[in-house]
Amino acid sequence: MTKVKMTVNGKAVSREVSDETLLSEFLRENLRLTGTHIGCDTSQCGACVVHVNGKAVKSCTTLAAATDGADVTTIEGLANGGLHPMQEAFNEHHGLQCGFCTPGMIMTGVDMVNRYKAEGRELTQEAIRHELEGNICRCTGYHNIVKAVEDAASKM
Amino acid sequence: MTTGIGARVKRKEDKRFITGKGKYTDDVRMENQAYAAFVRSPVAHANVKSIDKSAALAMEGVVDVLDGHQLTGDGIGNIICGWAVTSKDGTPMKMGAWSALATQKVRYVGDAVAVVIADTQQQARLAAEAVEVEYEELPVVAFADKALAEGAPQIHDEAEGNLIYDWDIGDAAKADAGLAAAKHITEMEITNNRLSPNPMEPRSAVATYDEAEEHYTLYTTSQNPHVARLVLSAFYNVAPEHKLRVIAPDVGGGFGAKIYIYPEEITCLWASMKTNRSVKWTADRSEAFITDAHGRDHISTAKMGFDENGKITGFKVDTIANLGAYMSLFSSSVPTYLYATLLSGQYDIQNLHANVRAVYTNTVPVDAYRGAGRPEACYLIERMMETAAREMGMKPAELRAKNFVKEFPHETPVIMTYDSGDFDANLAQAEAAADVAGFAKRKEEAAKRGKLRGLGYSCYIEACGIAPSAAVGGLGAGVGLWESAEVRVNPVGTIEILTGSHSHGQGHETTFAQIVAERFDLPIDNVSIVHGDTDKVQFGMGTYGSRSGAVGMSAIVKAMDKVEAKVRKIAAHQLEASEDDIVIEGGEVKVAGTDKALGWHEIGLAAYTAHNLPPDMEPGLKESAFYDPSNFTFPAGTYICEVEVDPETGVTEVVQFTASDDFGTIINPMIVEGQVHGGLAQGIGQAMLEQVIYDDDGQLITGSYMDYTMPRAADLPNFSVHHASTVCPGNPLGMKGCGEAGAIGSPPAVINAITDAIGNNDLAMPATPQNVWNALQAVSAAQAAE
């Protein structure tokens, strides 16, 4: 067992967990933040993406203990009241259907826009599609997700 | 009105999903919850000699280890196939027994033999590993054609030679005569690749038994919770219906895979009673690959004859369909009534015959996956049409148009009656949108860059809105396929719609509210949709076969008719007017041509206070309806795919995909377009990326996202989606359904485009770079030999 302390969505949390506890499990089972989803066992689908110290991370392949002391943001804490522009854009452009991949898509989208802005690069549709390589959606065919990310990028 | 029929209303349900507040089955946590882990066969075919639970039972946290003998001993019934198909010799289909936990024999890798219930998921999984099962291995057959071979391993005693049924439809003699009279015959062998549906949310179940009430509650990932309850009660004897509540909360995609009632849900319910604990099971992705019903897997040969003008004279199809190791709930209907009945396509074919043999193999059961039978039919016809056009030196569009059905209703020789459509309009719209006229120039330009550019068509038709109960009953269905709805107007005038259609991505909470808001001219936020809980909604047949609009919404319309009639009576009584003069408008119920009016909410209140109702009227304002359609609906359209192939690598890019669909009335174009996008992605996935692969030993070797290629964003283009609609005469809203069209129509368009680009028609799905490259090498070799 390990004592893990971190800041999740702005709140300090600490829990005693077994060493092999994954961050995804920690968030879902220990903190009951069930917006972070598990869609595969091989780190391919991206439904579990959260931000650790401001960067997108697949929480299903991150040990909770490895994020000790980190600042973690999940879909539940993305916006400080109201909606984040990325969340608004997904609604506006019908970028979701069943909603299961959506939290991971949104967290990936935010990270993508942040990185491109920081690097001064243009986030083209082609770049968005390439950047979404680690996120699988079975419902939307990605068309509207790409539009949503593109639109949110112009508003972030 | 900005929220009525035809408006692009933003989805009401989105907020919970984009903020992480959706509630899926795995998010449910019960008091005193334990976890289930299944002990599954690692071999494809074996006798189960013994199960030793002792080591597992001694492990930390283990509550119990249960096996199939205990399950059947408690009277839990075998899993059934709900659609009886009769062979052409009049014998019933040969269904082998399927127990939720195998007792004597395992028949595919993943077949469950026992379940471990433990305090934590980790403990359950570790203990499952410690259950020792002794298997006596048997010879394996994993492929449909080999299953029918002489001396093939026998999978079920009930089905000799692994043949489930040998069924046909149409007139063989007429088809033969038509072919004999043909000027040109196109002949093809066509394989429809096996797929895994892969909704992103893995299946999950949480079962709770209340000992005092002898009552069960099941949260599960279902497209049709009422059907689940019915089947669990009537056939599996888990509990009578009034002692079983099934809740399908937010469900993360279905695509067919969540229609069926699987061994895991049955076992969790039973185990919750055995252990007196809530029992939760959630599949991991690898487990989903070996337990979710697969789709497609047909091998066909087909012959189509044409006269000197290119008119079809006869069409004959022979198909072998792989149903896997057991017959899943609707498996028998997929390669028969959902497939062969659509083999006439958009064409006037007078002489048609199809023969279908369904077989057992040592693989995961195969059942409906988005489109279910209709993609297989469409792929076959549309590959044939494109190939025939090439062989006869005709334009593919011209050959199709020559054979289009132009008058409706049109009766096909394979029992369907197409009720409406304008196939020429869809073809013309698609050709214009795809700029087919400019293709030659684009091809030339691509050639300069060293790329091969190709264009492919597909003119699809499907039968959906499944469907008329009497009709499907006559064809062997074990259930009626109507839908039910209840409209509750509350005393304050807000409205709840309780529907048997389940929403797992389709946006019903928005579109269903739209038709209500329009009908009663109310703000859409005053309407909410309730679904997915057998304790709330009286009954329902669920969501599949693109039926929520055409059938589910029609039931709502029928219930609204009754509500409106009562509203008129109340208003007429209170306003002292004739019912015929009452209009419902702008939140009011008025007498036309006067200033006499009541607020909509006042009508609601009046109905419930019942102080001043017409004589003999019951209080309340709540009506329900069951709607049973009179026919299937027939969405149709033209898809045009344009690809570029890199001849050096075989890497193929879909550079443009154009769709023109006829879905009848469209409630919310934004949602309909989204449905088409998703369907196209799955169809393009089938055509270019996806394939379930078994080796000769029946081992599934595509059991993860590292091995099974799901379409990613970079694999797909932006889609060009258009509508040219005719109104469906069969239901009150004129809707045809849009959920499956994309997956049905797109695969042949893609393969027709790639084969056009590479100049080799011999290309099977999925057209991976390797397969395309090999096909290109065959062209080079043939050219070198000349």
Place this chain on the structure above:
Amino acid sequence: MDMTGEHTIAASRDDVWAALNDVDVLRACIPGCEELEQTSDTTMEAVVKQKIGPVKATFKGAVELQNIDAPKSYTIQGEGQGGVAGFAKGGANVTLEDVPEGTLLRYEAHAQVGGKLARLGSRLIDATAKKLAGKFFDNFQEHLNGPAEPEEG
């Protein structure tokens, strides 16, 4: 999966044969072998830890020597259960031949994997099996000849 290979070992055929039948040598040479115990003249029990792609498993199983034609050839047959990871089974016909450099060892092996190993690791199995076979013979050669001399240069 089928695999063939040959290795020239700088040792006499009798020495190579003896080593191929020596449990201690085999234990030392089989990659990941944690236990190997002789249970009869021709049978052994083994515990082998292996990682194939994402799947890590401890295989417990039986090994049997068949068709023994000393000191020329035998068939080594094995089957291991790796719990939920699945199973692996296979065999190899091994033949020895005198050559001027010592002994030429040839093998024809076939292997089958099942369960999770097949689902998650199948595309890696050919490469992994070849790597393991290579590692075994490196170890085997090293055992008989001492560590290979680093090449000049």
